[in-house]
Amino acid sequence: DGGITQSPKYLFRKEGQNVTLSCEQNLNHDAMYWYRQDPGQGLRLIYYSQIVNDFQKGDIAEGYSVSREKKESFPLTVTSAQKNPTAFYLCASSIHGRAGELFFGEGSRLTVL
Amino acid sequence: DAKTTQPNSMESNEEEPVHLPCNHSTISGTDYIHWYRQLPSQGPEYVIHGLTSNVNNRMASLAIAEDRKSSTLILHRATLRDAAVYYCILRDLGNAGNMLTFGGGTRLMVKP
Numbered sequence: 001d002g003g004i005t006q007s008p009k010y011l012f013r014k015e016g017q018n019v020t021l022s023c024e025q026n027l028n029h030d031a032m033y034w035y036r037q038d039p040g041q042g043l044r045l046i047y048y049s050q051i052v053n054d055f056q057k058g059d060i061a062e063g064y065s066v067s068r069e070k071k072e073s074f075p076l077t078v079t080s081a082q083k084n085p086t087a088f089y090l091c092a093s094s095i096h097g098r099a100g101e102l103f104f105g106e107g108s109r110l111t112v113l
Numbered sequence: 114d115a116k117t118t119q120p121n122s123m124e125s126n127e128e129e130p131v132h133l134p135c136n137h138s139t140i141s142g143t144d145y146i147h148w149y150r151q152l153p154s155q156g157p158e159y160v161i162h163g164l165t166s167n168v169n170n171r172m173a174s175l176a177i178a179e180d181r182k183s184s185t186l187i188l189h190r191a192t193l194r195d196a197a198v199y200y201c202i203l204r205d206l207g208n209a210g211n212m213l214t215f216g217g218g219t220r221l222m223v224k225p
Contacts, residue, residue, distance in 0.1 A: 035215070042200065043157070043215035059214075090156050102149070104156030
């Protein structure tokens with residue numbers, strides 16, 4: 001079945017370490033997004049990409065980096081520069097330029113020890 | 114970006130209809146109104162979207178005010194599985210990012 005796969009589901013890291021979260025989709029969608037969610041809060045946009053080899057900063061990009069080398073993949077790296085990285089991270093995709101729905105993955109929960 | 118305002122929480126009885134309101138007084142002509150819902154520890158799930166006319170699908174109905182400054186998501190018969198956080202979002206096709214900005218949403222509690 002088509003969908004978005006995020007891995008790992010749970011991740012622990014020590015302070016000062018970089019960590020990369022994987023996001024893969026087989027929906028043939030052009031656009032992909034990364035959101036961060038803190039407990040009891042809504043979603044905040046980190047980065048988005050409309051096409052391969054192009055991406056744009058969202059509202060809270062500092063301390064994060066992304067790449068979009070393939071249409072189906074949009075990994076997110078949480079760097080040591082991110083001061084408060086413990087959060088629930090959500091990846092999504094959509095058909096570019098259309099008003100249709102956003103498809104979300106199941107999320108990755110990152111905890112910094 | 115145009116923003117939305119929703120009540121923090123609402124309560125409903127099982128098997129009864131639920132009307133979830135959303136205000137978006139600064140909506141622009143190119144903004145679509147989207148609704149998503151999120152269960153605990155899961156990614157949001159698309160519910161419905163519309164531009165000007167009321168919309169129906171198997172999950173819910175969306176009623177859009179004539180001036181488009183507010184909308185209402187209608188769950189016709191609430192079940193316990195409908196207990197979730199419901200987000201009302203505006204999606205601007207005129208924005209190069211074509212992305213959605215999520216606010217705090219409405220936490221719907223369904224009582225048996």
